[in-house]
Amino acid sequence: MSLNLFIAVACVVAAILLTIATVRFFFSARQPQTQAAFKDQPAETHASAGDTLRTRRSDNRESIALLTRQLVVSAILTLLVLLPALVRALYPNVVPGWMVEPWVQAIIITPVMFYSGAPIHIDGWDALLRRMPNMNSLASIGTIAAYAYGVLVCLFESAMPQAMREPYFEVTGVIITLVLFARWAVDMWLPHRPAFPLQERVDRVSRVWVPITILIALWTFICWLIFGPQPSFTRALLMGISVLIIACPAALGWAAPLSAGAALDDAQRYGLTVRTTSALQQAKDTSVVFVSSALATRAEQAVAQLSGTGVAIAEVDARRTDEAVRALAERRANGATVMFIGDGSEDVRVRDAADIAVACVTLDNPEAAPIHADVIAAPADYACALKLIRLSKATMRNIRENLWWAFIFNLVGIPLAAGVLYPFTGWVLNPMLACVAMILSSICVVLNAVRLRHCKLDGAW
Template sequence: MTLNTFIAAVCVVVAIMLTIAHIRFFFGEETHKQQGELFHQPPHDEAAPVSAGDTLRTRRRDNAADLRILRKQIIVGAALTLVVVIPILIHTFAPHCPLGPLVDPWWQAVLITPVMFYSGYPVHVDGWSSLADRRPNMNTLASIGTIAAYAYGLLICFAGDLFPAGMRMSYFAIVGIVITLVLLARLVSDLYLPQQPAFPLQLWVDRFSFVFVPVVIMIALWTFVAWLLFGRQPALPMALLTAISVLIIACPCALGWAATLAAVFANENAGRHGLQIHSLGSLQIARHLTDVLFAQEAASRCQEDIRRLQQAGVSTSVIDADAVDDVLATVDSMRKLAVSLGQRPVVAFVGDGPTDERIRHAVDITLEVGEAKEGEAHGHADVIVDSRSTMAVSDLRNLSHAMMANIRENLVWTFAFNIIGIPIAAGVLYPFTSWLLDPSFAAIAMILSSLCVLVNSLRMRHYNPERA
């Protein structure tokens, strides 16, 4: 043991006390009550206050002025981060190249400080307010990780000579990279999913974050304690670096992108095939369709759609939409029949105009055929079908299958990355290989994970639901 017995005992006792307080704060009975509403939200509720953007929220109102501020924050963050990162890369591959002050920690601190406090302001505000509300999210972990990296950089600036030669890297670049990625995820959500109710799987991702973030914080704490107690001297810098590596590699940027990007590109794809998606929940559950009701007027041009649905095992009926009581009775019969067959009924209604409110609440998905005129309301339908589209329900169902498969692939990749990356960042390989994951490589790994999610999600742009 590299510390004397008394200091080691104090460290362990403090860590245990912090762990108990941490568990009670995040997983205590009061917390479960506070989170109960979110964890038990119905999967398809028009009145739900949560929007798609809220899952990556930065306390904005999603209006034009806020988007302009967000763009400025991203431009500042990306530009200053590049000015820091490019000299570092040049120095890494060409160490004898004269870069002068460009790789000096003080110069990097000057450049990254605006990124930390101007660009990162919404990340920190939301991250810590969510933490105080006992609902930590992606911003929480991003804020904690960047604060740790920024603080370590300042230590190098003021007391770098006290650190071993191999531990004098400032890691300011990590701050810029993480903040810029988080803000980019927010911008994508604001631009392409405005005012959309959050779809159930994205809510599930948020719920996962409520558990994932506190667990990562605890892993980082005990990683710090373990290296402080058992690491080679000087133990403190090594403990700080390993804890920062855990926080950075676990920063769930890829998790934040996993469902959002797939939904963005699926939504774009739907638009090209004549479908205006007004509820992402409908795009998620359409793959489970068991029954579809067509209004008589709409059905006259949907014969091919009806045929394809029947081939896929989906029950279809044509009905007079003006006879609302008959529609409701038919929906009720469909649900009972599906339940008797051991299915979970998912019913859609296809009309040629605004749908009666009672029908909208009775079915799971409403589609309205016909392009909306400017300023014309469409009765809050989940999907508006372009008059050119003749296989709207089949296309929606196929898009739903493809999007959810894409999201599952993204989530599997993200979870596998964290399951493998966090222990490596904590140093589990060190006893066998004498190798530690530098925070810079942790940041690179995080970027690669996000890029993999992006590339996989882009496949949704080229998916053709008509050929499925």
Template sequence: MGLDLFMAVASIVAAAVATWAILRLFLSEDDAAAPLQHSPNNESIENPTEDHVENPGRAINETHRNHIKRLIIAVILTIPTFITTMVTLAGIALPHWLTNPWLHAIIATPVMFYCAAPAHNHGTAALKKRTPNAASLLSLAMTIVYVYSLLACVVSWIFPAGSRNQYFAFASMVAVLSLAISPIEQRSEAKQASQSDIPTAQPQAQAQPQEMQESQGMQSQEAQQSAETLVQASIKREIRMRVMQITTTVTMVIAVWTFALWLVFGLQPKLAIAVLISSTVLAVAGLVLQVYDRQSSI
């Protein structure tokens, strides 16, 4: 009883400290005034050089093809581990080699470090800039479950009985769902890139010597409209990124308290379920925000 009480108090205190740290790190006053420049779908905006300037559609199409390749590999590797995990949870006996945790670890590792690399790269970069986004939540969810499962393979004795199962299929499935959304994002970016080239070419084609005054008037109007459009787009992007930052930060706080409260009041095996539920909070919110960010950018 005394140990349980101590663990409950320790969990609540740790959650409170983690909450303060998350809010202080990602929602401090200094960050509120800082320009929000990162978006998981805006690699081309952050690096407007070479292929983006010369041929923006080409670079985006290449990225789209890479996403498709990663998605195919992730699906092929995830299906067997996911089916095996579901069958095992249903209580159906399978050959030992199919449920061998090391086999699942070997299959899930390329999904984690190759297929899910875009989410990890975008999410880590956003966390370093203290502007977390959807990719940050997805990366955290996959990393937490993958590390927990790997530790359960290597040093299972440190976990309480009942909490030594591996959940590599969870991390792989999150990667598959995230990649399933990414190709649609690349298509919307390609459409935007092709449309952005049209206004710049029109004034040159319309500027004829015999229509100089009309051309100058049209160019002036177009320049004013372009400036207004850029200002409106910038404001909308700032609002969207601020909403994303606040939402992801709140989600991380919710995940922390979900983990802590399940350790205190949840059913056994407490640790394993707490890890899964808190990671599910991060993953579901990350996927929803990824869809929201895609729709907002169309």
């Protein structure tokens, strides 16, 4: 045991008290404070740093422009720190020593931490205070820990052993850049659309996962502080930081938005304009399709294709609004997921009565398209329902694959970062390796999402 018995007991008691406080704060029976419902922002409303990452139904031009500037600054400055470190690790004599000096890296990465990272810190800590922690909360804690350790290296480098003098400023930059890119991709792919319903489930998981990760990092620090080799404090701090880094939210945070974005692009290639991302999630469960009588006589082939998939087909006279609404409501009341396909001339109440409303109208004037339709299809595209169902199944399968990958990555990575192999092999996970692993997991999620661009909606899978 590296510490004397009194200090060790004091550390354990402090950790137990912090654990109890954390559990009571995040998991008490009292309902957490919820955030006010979002209201769409006018196009020219002033955007603050925190707004660029808050969950909302749309982003105005100013907030997207601000987020873009923050991302560009973060990416450029992070590369200025990351590339010399990687090249020097492979070819020690190629990179001048001053380029990897801790103070030089600190100067370069500080704008990333406090300018580019501002929305992550603001939103993350706001979520923590509301007892609804999200992935930004974990990213903020991880970057603060890595940056603080780097500052300690700058100030007390000579007092640290040689193996502990790596500042890991590049880790701070990589985490902030990946999280900002995830949000930027969401803004560019999913503008003016409600939040993806499945992402709300991911957010609920995050409210449990983030506190658990914090506690794992805390106890990792305590165990290494008490039982680890000297210098125990520095090594314990590094191991705790490694846990926070490898559990960073990029892969989990990207799982649904990137797949949804790729699916929307795929829909456009097949003539579908998906206006609500909830349609992507619900369409796979469609059990009955109501077709407006104005379309039915011209949609026999599409109806036959749908019948072959086990989906029930029904015709409804949308001109008789009350009867049509009642017919759709009855099927939904019996547990069916209902899709309605009309020509846009029907009363909006008919479209609102369905889980998914498809309007087959011309797109020559997008502003004239029905506002309350979830999906817009071409007037002659009577196979739109089949395309949408296939796209939904492919999208949800892709998202599940991403989520499973993120879950397995954390299930394996966090114990490694905590040092479970050290007693048997003497091996520990360097924070920089944890950062590289996090990058690779994010790349896997991106590549898997891109696969959606190659799925076929008008033929066999």
